[in-house]
Amino acid sequence: MKIRALFFLITILCFSCEVSKGPISRIYTTSPYPPLSELPMKDDVYADQTYSRLKPSYSFLDEVDLFTFSYEVEGHIVLGYGARPKGQSRLPTIIYSRGGTYENGRWNYGTAAVRLGELAARGYTVLTYEYGQSINDVAADEMGGYDTIYLSTLIELAGQVPGADRKKIGLYGWSRGGMMTFQALREEFPQVKAAVVGGAPTNFRALLEDRPLFDPIFQKMIPGYAENREEELSHRSAVDFVGELPEDVPILILHGEADNKVRVEQAQELAALLEEKSLPHQLLVYPGGDHGISGQRKDVLESADAWFRAYLK
Template sequence: MKTSVVSLFLSLAFSGAVVAKTPLAQASLTEPKGQFELFSTAASLQKSRSCFSGPYQSYDSFMAMRIKMGKNQPKFSEATLRAELPKAKFELFQQTLDCQDFVYRVGDLPVRGFMIKPKQISGKAPVVIYNRGGNGDYGKLTFSFVMNNLMPVAEQGFVILASNYRGQHNWNQNSGVKAGFDEFGGADLEDVKALLPIAQGMKQADANRLGMWGHSRGAMMTYMLAKSMPELKTIVVGAGPTDLAKELEIRPEMENVFKGRIPNYNINKTVALKERSVLFWPEQLPADLPILIQHGDKDKHVPVTSSEQLSMKLKALQHPHKLLIYPGADHGFRPVQAKAQQDRINWLKLYLG
């Protein structure tokens, strides 16, 4: 599947301590060595290692790796990379945050995820589950994304858990791991639900103060999950599609993604798209669940009308929500990412404490 197609919904590695034996997927992540203590007592948690290991042990080794990788990318700029990920930011997060790259099981499938939390927590911290955008390999969670987008939220006193969803994109091609298949809002919903027991097994996490945040495809999944997760106290959705059939009229190329991801799509298209389109069932959302909707009015992937139409339906239902539209912002909220991020943090603090 070509990147130009799959990029339309942008977002944007054992009990006790054991040694990781299974190679992890991303070329930028090396196999953890030594012994690592699991951060949760959940039986599903299989492996865990610090994000700040391997080439991420220091800012210099991280930059050397990224520069080497970027040499074959025509638009790569070392100056831009260093501006986006400055040394002071890297070292501050390394000193103050616990970031774990982990493997957990959902049924018979191994799935990868990330956990980020402050190293120093007084009592217990509220939990936020983050749902990534993209599909399969495109948009998968990377160290750079985690540092730029998830660590700043964790720094504000939250435990962040994020799934990379099931699929071969989590593993090296020669690993032989049977990892299932990303269904773009199908069985992969279970990968997100399975993060709750992990949160409940964390000593410093307050799973009773649980929020969810998703972007693009992750926003779509956040709406879907809210129907069956009464534990949620609030959700935040960014640039989320609310009517996938309408999206096809605007971006017909997405049909290739749907055909390639959604099971039985050719014979079940109408039902499958409605199941993933909150605009058809807003009354199924918990009536007292506060929702923050964020969207840029220059979004070329998911038009702002998608969120505006949902907001009108929520208003008619008297559903507590807030719609924030960012003038001039694109699908990733550029150039006002900092403003959108602070709005998100303020909302989470308001409803999770």
């Protein structure tokens, strides 16, 4: 009930701001999280049913402030989640782009708290945003089309979030979010200093060959796909626009060797092209790792943190 009330409050706040259409607006008032003890994930993170003591592996949640925020993209009010260390002021900012399509993969309060909190506790303000859904209507989710403006707008507005450093921004994307990250990198934002991608599809022609089930999904999601299939696939394939990537943004590529959703050969192909162009990068392949490298999450977190610490701190 309180969660619904919070979303209702955000809605009222946003509509009271006299939304006008335009490519870039502003961050609206941030709102605090509901108590973690009221969320469905409470039994996973708390040590007992008094919900007063976190399990040791989730102790980082005691170290961070969690919040929600919203911002405007051409009249759409986009929802976001954020985390920052308690008692800290201006910190390097990481913008996380999640995986998934439509409702598949959408984050809730619990998922966002854990995924953002574990990184924020290491000394960052971490933000994420939702694709294809806003408070005042449902916007198009074009799997790397119109929805890319959600990320580019947040990059421009991130400095308005309390605790975020607008001049030191890192991009972190997983799976589909990795593709979104590459789309943003080709725009060459000077405030973006480093990027980490994991399990990212970087060759959509190869993705379709391996997983033909994506064809009807793309038919539904991508405008003009039926008429301009090759053009639309190329637009979303980083291997086709390596030459447009910035020369001064180092990219860490993480991939599971046993990934059965996006084959590791895609990461290896992209790394070879980056090497050919002398673009700064590193490829880490995790033996036996699945699409989310779920069995080695601690190592993944350590690698991402070390990368951002080297280039953002």
